[in-house]
Amino acid sequence: MHANIVVLPGDGIGPEVTAAAVDVLRAVASRYGHDFHFREHLIGGAAIDATGSALPAETLAAARSADAILLGAVGGPKWSDPSTRVRPEQGLLAIRKALGLFANLRPVKPHAATLGASPIKPHLLQGVDLIVVRELTGGIYFGDKTRGDGDASDLCRYSVAEIERVVRHAAALARARSGRLTSVDKANVLETSRLWRDVTTRIVGEEFPDVQLEHQLVDSMAMHLLARPRSFDVIVTENMFGDILTDEAAMLAGSLGLLPSASLGEGRGGIFEPIHGSAPDIAGKGIANPYAAILSAAMLLRHALELEGEAQCVELAVSQALDAGVLTADLTSDRARAVGTRAVTEAVLEQLELPC
Numbered sequence: 480m481h482a483n484i485v486v487l488p489g490d491g492i493g494p495e496v497t498a499a500a501v502d503v504l505r506a507v508a509s510r511y512g513h514d515f516h517f518r519e520h521l522i523g524g525a526a527i528d529a530t531g532s533a534l535p536a537e538t539l540a541a542a543r544s545a546d547a548i549l550l551g552a553v554g555g556p557k558w559s560d561p562s563t564r565v566r567p568e569q570g571l572l573a574i575r576k577a578l579g580l581f582a583n584l585r586p587v588k589p590h591a592a593t594l595g596a597s598p599i600k601p602h603l604l605q606g607v608d609l610i611v612v613r614e615l616t617g618g619i620y621f622g623d624k625t626r627g628d629g630d631a632s633d634l635c636r637y638s639v640a641e642i643e644r645v646v647r648h649a650a651a652l653a654r655a656r657s658g659r660l661t662s663v664d665k666a667n668v669l670e671t672s673r674l675w676r677d678v679t680t681r682i683v684g685e686e687f688p689d690v691q692l693e694h695q696l697v698d699s700m701a702m703h704l705l706a707r708p709r710s711f712d713v714i715v716t717e718n719m720f721g722d723i724l725t726d727e728a729a730m731l732a733g734s735l736g737l738l739p740s741a742s743l744g745e746g747r748g749g750i751f752e753p754i755h756g757s758a759p760d761i762a763g764k765g766i767a768n769p770y771a772a773i774l775s776a777a778m779l780l781r782h783a784l785e786l787e788g789e790a791q792c793v794e795l796a797v798s799q800a801l802d803a804g805v806l807t808a809d810l811t812s813d814r815a816r817a818v819g820t821r822a823v824t825e826a827v828l829e830q831l832e833l834p835c
């Protein structure tokens with residue numbers, strides 16, 4: 480298969496971890512006879528420095544014509560001054576919105592080798608394998624905002640169509656997994672949540688009768704997610720609730736450096752990126768954990784290129800490297816045993832040469 484992959488390394492550790500993910504994708508291409516073509520473009524702080532814009536027109540044009548986009552992370556102290564007019568994060572919001580990427584998938588599957596890195600008791604984490612589908616381009620983050628003398632407001636609005644499309648996406652995912660879907664809202668208080676619940680019930684009932692749907696209120700869901708994480712499979716929710724619940728869910732895996740994500744729209748393609756930021760505190764030291772970026776490359780293979788076998792091979796290679804104890808400093812308290820970005824990448828590449 481031929482595929483055009485746009486690479487947006489961004490800032491801080493972004494370039495370090497995307498380089499690892501690109502190496503892995505190149506290895507997959509050569510092993511399976513695919514022709515992947517990589518082109519790097521600017522985004523975030525690096526783009527501001529070079530062009531004054533966090534999302535240059537040239538980057539957006541390349542992203543629009545790409546089969547998939549691999550992104551690192553953006554931001555850093557250099558561009559964080561409150562007086563700064565253009566912020567790196569604007570580039571990220573703008574590209575998601577421009578490409579219509581309304582479904583943000585965040586799988587959480589703690590690995591046996593890293594259970595100790597989580598603050599949650601290991602026996603609660605065994606067997607956890609869940610995926611949050613967060614609505615990404617609507618709700619309160621995108622509603623009208625006002626700032627008066629003595630007050631401020633943010634409008635939360637959802638249309639039926641916005642809810643339908645993300646629920647369909649999540650229900651299809653649930654059908655392909657365990658058949659269980661949990662929808663999270665605040666329907667006891669919010670009108671947008673009552674609409675969310677009505678639409679979800681209708682879409683699942685009419686189009687996915689084989690999917691078992693349960694509704695949870697977001698406040699008690701925050702508790703259940705830590706108390707009984709094993710009982711969830713696919714979780715679908717609106718933008719702000721998803722933002723908060725996925726940071727919470729990240730703690731089940733133990734480190735931000737292990738969690739990939741995919742942001743998808745109606746068509747093929749999408750943006751694939753680790754959920755962590757640019758980690759300025761460790762940038763340039765060669766110690767960043769590239770597993771999340773490599774697992775994001777696996778999601779790219781699965782969701783953008785529909786290469787499920789290849790995606791599973793990359794995930795297996797990561798799992799075997801973790802089993803072999805190839806851990807970065809964020810994953811082990813044993814400093815003497817911790818390895819750097821390159822050693823992890825090489826361990827994964829080595830596993831990829833074995834039968835899968």
Ligand code: NAI
Nearest residue numbers: 552553554555735736755756757758759760761767768809
């Ligand atoms: P962060 O995720 O960059 O770092 C939080 C902590 O986790 C730091 O101690 C960092 O060293 C560690 N960490 C993160 N990823 C790691 C990895 N792969 N390997 C090892 N350790 C890792 O979040 P923070 O510090 O709040 O933000 C730093 C910058 O990143 C800010 O400018 C922020 O706006 C930006 N950011 C960008 C995001 C993106 O591009 N999607 C997401 C979150 C933050």
Ligand code: MG
Nearest residue numbers: 721722723726
């Ligand atoms: Mg967040």
